[in-house]
Amino acid sequence: MKWVAHNVMRILYLEKPNDNNVPLWENMLYIEADDVDTAYKIAEEQGRRSEDKSEFFACDGIPAHLLFVGTRKLISIEEPLVSGDEFTYLQLVVKDEAELEQLMTRQPVYPLFDDRDSDDDSEEESSP
Numbered sequence: 302m303k304w305v306a307h308n309v310m311r312i313l314y315l316e317k318p319n320d321n322n323v324p325l326w327e328n329m330l331y332i333e334a335d336d337v338d339t340a341y342k343i344a345e346e347q348g349r350r351s352e353d354k355s356e357f358f359a360c361d362g363i364p365a366h367l368l369f370v371g372t373r374k375l376i377s378i379e380e381p382l383v384s385g386d387e388f389t390y391l392q393l394v395v396k397d398e399a400e401l402e403q404l405m406t407r408q409p410v411y412p413l414f415d416d417r418d419s420d421d422d423s424e425e426e427s428s429p
Contacts, residue, residue, distance in 0.1 A: 303379070
């Protein structure tokens with residue numbers, strides 16, 4: 302068995318969009334499987350099960366649907382994890398220190414999400 306971290310993306314579709322933004326959620330799943338292909342399939346199944354198309358789902362009082370978009374990133378974890386180990390990360394870019402302060406104090410900010418492949422061989426493509 303091996304462990305794999307998957308970044309599963311979901312999108313929020315509002316019945317009455319309030320602006321030009323598209324709300325997204327990225328959930329990082331830690332999956333144990335016999336191989337990477339099996340872990341990918343498990344992540345896809347969990348993502349589909351997490352969808353909410355019910356008539357009772359809403360965001361800020363606006364009827365909405367939460368839909369699975371796909372698996373964005375896969376990281377194979379070769380060694381057993383212990384407390385404090387890093388197994389995934391996000392790389393962001395902000396315009397300046399004022400935007401950094403906004404980000405750190407949980408204020409609205411639009412950082413650039415820079416997730417290009419690194420030289421790290423442990424990171425694999427997002428699909429088998």
